[in-house]
Amino acid sequence: MSGARPEFVLLAAELRVLRERAALSITELAGKSAYSRSSWHRYLGGTALPPWLAVRALCQLADEPTPRIRALWELAEAAASGRAAVREAPVTAAPTEPTRAADTAVVPVEQPAAPETRPAPRRHEQRWWGVRALAFTCVLALCVTLGLVAAWQRVGTPEAASPDAATPRASGFHVGCVAGACTGRDPSVTLCGAQPQTLLHRLTPSGAGLEVRYNPLCRAVWARVWNTRLGDTLTLSAPGQPAQSIAVHSTRQLNAFVHTPLLGLHAGPTPLTACLSETPHTPATCYHLTAH
Template identity: 45%
Template sequence: MTRNTPEFERLAAELRGLRARTGLSLAALGTGSAYSKSSWERYLNGKSLPPWPAVRALCRLADEPEPRIRALWELAEQAWSGRAAVALPPRPPLPEALPGPTAGPGPADPAATDPTPGRTPGRTPLRWRVAAGPAALAAAVALPLLALVAWFAHQWLAVQGRNLDSHPETAITAFRVGCHGSACEGRDPTAMLCGVQPMTLAQFRTTDAAGLEIRYNPQCGAAWTRVWDTRAGDEITMTAPGQPTRSTRVPNAQAADAFLYTPMVAVGRGTPLRACVVPPSAAPPQCFTVSAP
């Protein structure tokens, strides 16, 4: 059963965009994740809510940082499950009116100090009514206010999503990258959000069929190497003139199929970049060059 809420449709649209970025068919997407082709057909067409591990797998395949998609998934999951609806609590009854002064026993009368014999059946003692009055009034004000704040936050997120849809060119500037230029030296491109919509300057295949891309983000003023289909023990490097060589090593066979990234190097306009795959054996490294725009 589908639930065509704005949050759910927004998530499905984002997932379709990520799948288009990967260039993978549904069958290949199923092969690259733990979910079947038919499952991905339902997820991408908004027929069912994907579990978070499936969304995370697609983010990995599309080289998409997880935080933004995670926020969209949580909103969609709340709308799907019905937990997003905020019900205002019923207004609590007003505190019972205090009785006016009446003639009664004086302070010396035992009935005035012992509330049990002189208490009207079913009536709360006066001291409890006086104490409960402010607490009930505070709850009556605070709970609807919290619900109103949650509603405004929800609407703001929805508006932000529509703005990015109608103005795709602002999608990148909606993120604040974590570094620029020399501050990016040796940093992780994903952690610094430089991996959000980067430029792929060149793509290559090694003689062993490993994939290699030289990537660059002008907002960060930095470049890095991304590889996949490598072999355990391969060393991946990125070099720019005047900067230290940045490298990463494929730790094991399980990591060889996934995307791996070198740390970043700071670059300027026209900087020549050199990316290499250095095998663990005595075979010569395979290197590729390109210039930053």
């Protein structure tokens, strides 16, 4: 990977982590996204900048919130576009003075004149300073990126929590909502999607995968589905609460996870129902479970 931009290398390392988390080979990753196997080889190898849609698709497959990866991608995109480069200052040659008659005058022997000295061209020195400035900018950008990643890891790594934890610890991982305050909100935005528990994993008769996930820090659940078809609708419901649903209405959703908004849970066991309506002419496939 010699010669690769440091911003590309850092982004590629994070993308490889996401691919491993999603347990996908490069061939499987190409099959679940709109990008070819050879393209993913270049993106994961750090030799090419992936489009943001490719990065976002991998984040969805790995159930990774996008803000941190978006920051790394924007740094790499800025480096690729040259916005972070330092341009070399134009070098202009010193004007040549015209020969004057006084320059050819005879100088007395007892007072020998020192030879006239002119400043040497500074083109090489200016080029050297331009290279040093560019190197300094690249190192600075890399340090800032590493600092952002370290800060995110300190904030985004949850502490070990007991199964009965109802609220996040003051010194630990902070989520954006708890219980009923989560209902209707996005698990990625609230950080409830970080390291969830899987309560249900099923393969529907049509071949779609369906899961119900739960985060004990948020005390909230949501359902997600993949390998879907246009028109599929996923619904998650609990007694006495508004059902949360999501419909597959775009071809881009066919290559990624599609998930419902959050459903906050009350104290005690809560019965849940997850249903996938695949076509208007067939009954929905439903699964029943209890969240504790």
